Amino acid sequence: MTRSYLRVLVFLASLIVAGFVHGANEHHHHQMPGMSMDATGMVMGNNKDKLPDDCEEITGEYEINVIAGTSFAEPYASTMFGFNEHEWQVKPCSRITVNFKNEDDVRHQWMLHGLPKYLYDRGMFHMEASGGHSQTGVFIVPSDDKTYLVHCDIAQHMEKGMKAQLVVGRGGDDLWSIPGVSADFERPGGILSTRPNFAVLLAGFIFIIVFIIGLKFFRL
Amino acid sequence: MNRVYRGFILFFLLLVFAALTPWQWYPREWRVWYADNFGASGFQQQAATIPATPGDNAEEACPPDIRGWRKPQTIAGIEVAASPNCLADNPHAVAAFVKGTNNVGHMTLMDARLSPDAVVKGRDLDGDGDPDEIHIRLEVFELNGGSPDLDVPVTQFSIAPGITPGLWVFAPKSAGMSTENFESLIAQPGLRLPSPAIRVEQGDKVIVTLENTHYMPHTIHFHGVDHPFQTAAGEGNDGVPVASEKPVMPGKQRSYEMQPRQAGTMFYHCHVEVQAHVLMGLNGMFIIEENRPNNWVQTFNIGDGFVRHSSVAVQEKYDREYDLHYLDLDKELGEKVQQSNDPRIVTQLINREYDISQADFEYYTLNGRSFPYTARDSLIVVAPDEKIKLRVVNGGSEGVAIHTHGHKVTLTHYDGVEHPEPARITRDVVWIASAQRVDLELSTEDDGLHSYGEGVWLMHDHQERGVTTNGFGPGGNVSAIVYERYLQDDGWPMTFGMGWKNFLTPGFYQRQEDGSGATPLLPGVEASGPSTFRLVMLAAIAGLFAGLLASWAMRGRQRD
Numbered sequence: 039m040t041r042s043y044l045r046v047l048v049f050l051a052s053l054i055v056a057g058f059v060h061g062a063n064e065h066h067h068h069q070m071p072g073m074s075m076d077a078t079g080m081v082m083g084n085n086k087d088k089l090p091d092d093c094e095e096i097t098g099e100y101e102i103n104v105i106a107g108t109s110f111a112e113p114y115a116s117t118m119f120g121f122n123e124h125e126w127q128v129k130p131c132s133r134i135t136v137n138f139k140n141e142d143d144v145r146h147q148w149m150l151h152g153l154p155k156y157l158y159d160r161g162m163f164h165m166e167a168s169g170g171h172s173q174t175g176v177f178i179v180p181s182d183d184k185t186y187l188v189h190c191d192i193a194q195h196m197e198k199g200m201k202a203q204l205v206v207g208r209g210g211d212d213l214w215s216i217p218g219v220s221a222d223f224e225r226p227g228g229i230l231s232t233r234p235n236f237a238v239l240l241a242g243f244i245f246i247i248v249f250i251i252g253l254k255f256f257r258l
Numbered sequence: 259m260n261r262v263y264r265g266f267i268l269f270f271l272l273l274v275f276a277a278l279t280p281w282q283w284y285p286r287e288w289r290v291w292y293a294d295n296f297g298a299s300g301f302q303q304q305a306a307t308i309p310a311t312p313g314d315n316a317e318e319a320c321p322p323d324i325r326g327w328r329k330p331q332t333i334a335g336i337e338v339a340a341s342p343n344c345l346a347d348n349p350h351a352v353a354a355f356v357k358g359t360n361n362v363g364h365m366t367l368m369d370a371r372l373s374p375d376a377v378v379k380g381r382d383l384d385g386d387g388d389p390d391e392i393h394i395r396l397e398v399f400e401l402n403g404g405s406p407d408l409d410v411p412v413t414q415f416s417i418a419p420g421i422t423p424g425l426w427v428f429a430p431k432s433a434g435m436s437t438e439n440f441e442s443l444i445a446q447p448g449l450r451l452p453s454p455a456i457r458v459e460q461g462d463k464v465i466v467t468l469e470n471t472h473y474m475p476h477t478i479h480f481h482g483v484d485h486p487f488q489t490a491a492g493e494g495n496d497g498v499p500v501a502s503e504k505p506v507m508p509g510k511q512r513s514y515e516m517q518p519r520q521a522g523t524m525f526y527h528c529h530v531e532v533q534a535h536v537l538m539g540l541n542g543m544f545i546i547e548e549n550r551p552n553n554w555v556q557t558f559n560i561g562d563g564f565v566r567h568s569s570v571a572v573q574e575k576y577d578r579e580y581d582l583h584y585l586d587l588d589k590e591l592g593e594k595v596q597q598s599n600d601p602r603i604v605t606q607l608i609n610r611e612y613d614i615s616q617a618d619f620e621y622y623t624l625n626g627r628s629f630p631y632t633a634r635d636s637l638i639v640v641a642p643d644e645k646i647k648l649r650v651v652n653g654g655s656e657g658v659a660i661h662t663h664g665h666k667v668t669l670t671h672y673d674g675v676e677h678p679e680p681a682r683i684t685r686d687v688v689w690i691a692s693a694q695r696v697d698l699e700l701s702t703e704d705d706g707l708h709s710y711g712e713g714v715w716l717m718h719d720h721q722e723r724g725v726t727t728n729g730f731g732p733g734g735n736v737s738a739i740v741y742e743r744y745l746q747d748d749g750w751p752m753t754f755g756m757g758w759k760n761f762l763t764p765g766f767y768q769r770q771e772d773g774s775g776a777t778p779l780l781p782g783v784e785a786s787g788p789s790t791f792r793l794v795m796l797a798a799i800a801g802l803f804a805g806l807l808a809s810w811a812m813r814g815r816q817r818d
Contacts, residue, residue: 145471244797
């Protein structure tokens with residue numbers, strides 16, 4: 039339990055630091071290879087044949103059919119948006135074709151993060167489909183066992199259920215709050231949630247320690 | 259250890275303890291006594307340029323314009339005027355709004371972060387050189403919303419340093435992420451309060467499609483805009499759930515149709531549970547420009563403020579044009595979307611439990627921000643002998659009494675209807691009730707009536723709570739009419755009073771300083787609460803004392 043708290047804290051800290059660093063020098067994006075865009079949506083990071091450096095050959099071929107919409111939120115209480123599946127499993131160095139269909143009348147995205155940045159702009163494979171439209175894209179994953187975050191980045195869509203994971207090989211640990219896969223992240227409550235409380239606790243602890251030392255020191 | 263030595267240690271510890279005890283824990287009388295004897299007895303003026311709090315975490319007043327958005331430019335053949343304020347609207351988006359997102363290139367759309375069908379401009383029906391078929395697509399975004407994974411708001415938009423109330427806004431249909439980038443939690447510049455001003459031309463055949471990307475039902479009501487009660491297909495067109503149609507559910511869309519015959523400054527807002535939804539930010543200005551040949555209007559003005567591509571009719575009479583959106587926010591209402599991640603609970607909190615009759619309003623915004631952020635993008639920059647058009651809407655629940663320092667403005671239109679010229683009123687406090695619009699003519703002719711000359715002249719709500727943020731000032735909707743001569747190169751105003759840097763810290767709005775320009779030398783006001791180190795040291799010494807006491811108490815007893 040402590041370990042996961044710590045991991046989450048480290049993750050949050052790195053997120054904040056990265057946010058600052060990135061916000062300071064946001065670079066311009068120009069049209070890059072593997073990108074297409076029109077009124078039906080867009081695909082970014084499309085990659086049919088460029089192998090990651092650590093892969094000798096493509097070891098698996100997968101085709102996944104993803105459907106996005108509010109109707110897929112129904113099985114999961116407290117969500118409003120969802121995908122037909124929230125977890126996919128593939129082998130390392132696989133090529134994955136994603137057929138992404140949007141059943142709603144509004145935009146949705148299937149955005150995967152954490153791919154190697156030398157191959158994918160900002161480490162991202164990103165599909166966006168306008169309401170009622172479909173997109174198809176291909177990408178190749180590297181050889182390491184890893185669990186990738188997949189989500190829709192329209193404000194509150196991930197928070198309200200459009201969050202999934204792609205498990206490559208044995209994967210890493212499950213991500214938080216994925217419908218049907220993992221529980222909501224438990225925010226550290228009570229004494230650890232706010233600094234003043236933590237400080238008071240620490241102060242109390244020190245008090246007791248020094249009380250004992252004082253007792254020994256002055257008791258002649 | 260001899261007695262003197264122990265006594266010395268004890269006395270030293272006592273001194274350290276007294277010094278470590280946070281000032282504010284001492285009784286006020288003691289602090290006054292201390293100030294009288296060891297400090298000045300009155301006030302000390304704050305330096306004009308040096309921040310009052312040493313080692314503060316003040317933000318940069320004016321973030322550098324690294325993308326060159328402020329300068330005048332021509333994009334996709336559309337002239338985009340220079341933007342004098344320090345934060346300028348995205349010129350690529352401005353060009354796309356003028357020309358239509360269907361008529362600009364891929365790169366412009368990417369830079370504008372807009373969907374190709376956000377603003378579709380079609381045929382020229384009357385043959386006067388501009389498109390008359392306009393199809394607008396609006397989405398709904400939650401800013402500063404909750405998250406199951408983070409303890410901070412997501413898709414952040416700060417209205418003032420450190421102030422992030424939960425908000426809902428309409429926005430043109432965008433493309434890609436809602437945040438600046440994946441690592442950032444801050445909303446991309448196109449997503450912000452207020453819901454943007456929308457412009458069409460008189461006689462345009464307009465379709466507005468609401469794509470409800472939010473997790474709660476919404477509609478749009480076009481207040482004051484000439485529109486039929488039902489669409490051609492016989493569906494509800496007034497946006498009112500109790501009278502014309504059912505709300506648009508999450509993930510669904512609906513189109514509203516209109517062909518406005520009259521020009522004027524109008525209004526649009528969500529009509530679902532209006533007592534909460536409108537005040538969450540779902541309201542904006544809807545402007546119908548007079549019909550003119552070759553009149554390509556800027557369909558959206560993101561964040562309102564300066565209009566970078568004014569219509570032909572406005573350019574005939576005016577040198578510059580500004581859209582001003584006043585809105586007051588209830589802190590408690592905004593917090594509700596942050597209290598739970600469960601849409602059922604948020605719906606319960608907002609639609610059922612929120613009681614506006616018991617509410618008070620803490621945040622007063624102009625164009626979605628409060629002072630000092632208003633100085634970044636809502637200064638009214640002018641030059642002498644100009645005529646400036648100000649379109650003003652009050653989207654909030656309370657009236658505003660807008661006072662212009664150094665100027666008297668003339669009211670030309672009420673609720674979009676022109677007032678006959680001989681009957682026009684020129685005054686320096688303009689009262690605008692909720693949902694009302696006025697068009698103001700600001701003249702910078704230095705005649706002692708319209709203008710008293712060049713300077714940095716404040717402009718604000720003269721109901722004093724309007725110049726506060728959470729009851730603390732200066733904050734609220736304070737902005738200024740700034741003459742170019744008084745504007746620095748980066749767009750920040752040249753002021754001669756106290757330094758504004760003091761206000762650019764989250765701590766200021768937590769009441770760690772005041773805005774009087776003077777610091778009372780009463781010890782006890784610190785940059786933040788007592789530090790962890792201080793508390794821990796204090797506890798350590800207290801522990802020593804307690805140990806000492808205990809050892810005295812036990813002195814009589816035999817040691818074993």
